[in-house]
Amino acid sequence: MASSAIVRAHWAARFLFFCAGFLFATWGVHIPTVKAVYGLGVGAIGGLVLAAGIGSVAGLTQAGWLIARHGARRVAWWGGMLSAVAIALLLQMPHPVALWALLALYGAASGLLDVAMNADASELERAAGRPLMSAFHGMFSLGGMAGAALGAALLQAAVAPRLHLWAVALGSAALLAWSVRQMLPAPPAGPHEAVHGRFALPRGQLALVGLLAALGFVVEGAMYDWSVLFLQAERGAPQQRAAMAYASFSAAMAATRFLGDRLRVRWSAVGLLRASALLAGAALALVLLSDSVALALLGFALVGVGLANVVPVLFSAAARVPGVAPAQGISAVAAVGYCGFMVGPSIIGFVAHGSSLTAALGMVVGLALLQAALARRALRA
Template sequence: MAVTAATRWASRAQFFASGFIFATWGVHVPTVKGHYGIDEAQLGLAMLAAGAGAMYGLTSAGRWIGRHGPRRMAALCGCVYALLLCGLVAMPGYAALLGLLAVFGLVTSVFDVAINTEAAPRELRDGKPLMSGMHGMFSLGGMAGAASGSAALAAGLAPQNHLLLVSAAMVALVALSATRMLPKPPATPGAAEADHGFRLPRGALAVLGVLAALGLIAEGAIYDWSVLYLQQELGSPQKQAALAYASFSAAMAAARFGGDALRARFAPAVLLRGSGLLAAAAMTLALLTDWPWLALVGFAGVGIGFANVVPILFAASAKVPGVEPARGIAAVSAIAYLGFMAGPAVIGLIARATSLTAALYVVVVFAIALAASARYAAADQPAR
């Protein structure tokens, strides 16, 4: 099956849409908190519901994508993902919000695995790094989503109207780009026999999963809490606070677009070590300053630091001997989402007991842990 410019741009568009939707939810975390009258711990529980849904999706993503192909699953889950934005501030109560976010997490995770499953084997075929660039489109979408959300809030657009507009635009983008994705490849000999459901990964996949969890806990903390941090801890208006995720995503996108060249030049362990140290230093700056604009600079540094963590580890998971790319990515994602699922709730509980500032030092701790463990970022061992 020929890979054309259209198929490459289709993949980029899917990553962009994923980031845009992701950031739109992030911008409206304070909106959701205020609309339902909940505290940080309850908000953390809502994020935990999303994480639980994501875990369920990840246990089945490899099987579903193997059966139906990345194109169909990306189209279905991406469109549902976008449509669910409309319900964020339209649920009749907190319990209903938990249910919506559980489904939100499920389709998010399967969509994520589907688009990575299409991109990762292409890197292997082309013989050169490209996953950082694909994830750069995710970050670019995040930057655009956060910036447009900030502009909508500044213009006085009602949150529900903003969510409806974003939902309609992203459904159209996902559906159109899915038509240009590659069709389902022929079945690999022996694949039917291997299709026995999800197993908790071991060996190289487990190591990669733990490292990805460190990165996603820290990255997810910025996504889930940075807007609220600027608004609540530093007293920024929400239209300025929305720029926290925008600055993070913009810097991450820029670093990811240059990341493939870095990955071609430096060993994964070197990049991971430098990434963790930079992220730790930048997050410390963001948390120590009382100036919102300097905090935005810190969040941008965190974005640069974490830019290539997930691309490196997801690309490695698709290269583990004896494992199909979809299953490798799903397995590593599953461990990563265990951390991603628990992280927001833990931060919410720490924030209620102390402060959100103190809770966000979790990002610093995990960034340092990632740097210290970077030497284990290898995919040259067969899965067991």
């Protein structure tokens, strides 16, 4: 195959990840706008987030067989286009019930896009014969940071939110359309790769990879949802400084992902995952044991460094499980992992309510250590 086509396919994969992160961040930026436009309370906003989560799980669980039947190109096209449409219509629903349905559609579409682009990335990685997945996930992080920064800047400039949403949707749709056209056709499934017509709970080694993904997503979700509140409530940091917890974690994760493929060349998957989980656990322990806000910010950044390669390593492993088609392996692991992302932060909240946020995040340290302990068993050749 011509080298120019391979180069375009690599850029297409990068743009798919970037657009997915950009659209996700745009929705996050405008959650307060949605609250104000529709006159919703905090509970209703929680319901919208739940709708997106339910839709995501539905999309993730169905993506594997859809890709097996229709190909990653077509699934990425529909997932990307429907995600962009949902973002464009975010402030134009006639009733909150329709908005709930729209967020469920967005979640399902983003789940389809997620599995399709990761399946495409695993094929590019396999064809290149070297690690690529971490840098692709770095583009997702970069897209999220760019989407959040652009949204904040336009809000500061008093640009109409509807104009912002439509511009993001149209720009993302155009970039997604070009990217999908450049994707390489997927090879046929191997004679020993199972291709099912419906989602089945992963078993054996795939179940262990999914468990590790869930543990990693619990830790990641805890950082997104609880790090800022921890600094504000438990360490007395002012809100503007406490917000740096989220920023330091996200920036460190994004930067490390662009270095992650070099680490994957030098380290085995088991060694890298184990070291990453141990670093994340130790860094979070530093945050909990120190009274210094500056040390806590450093700790949150190191947690981001530790978590940066967890998902790329596990998704690459899911695509190589013997007897399972790559798309279905990624679909199963992503679905199980995302359940941890949704449920974990809520459990942390319940534990914090009964004791303290410090105690609840101490439980998260234990989950990181458990991930390190299970690494060899889950990622055996």
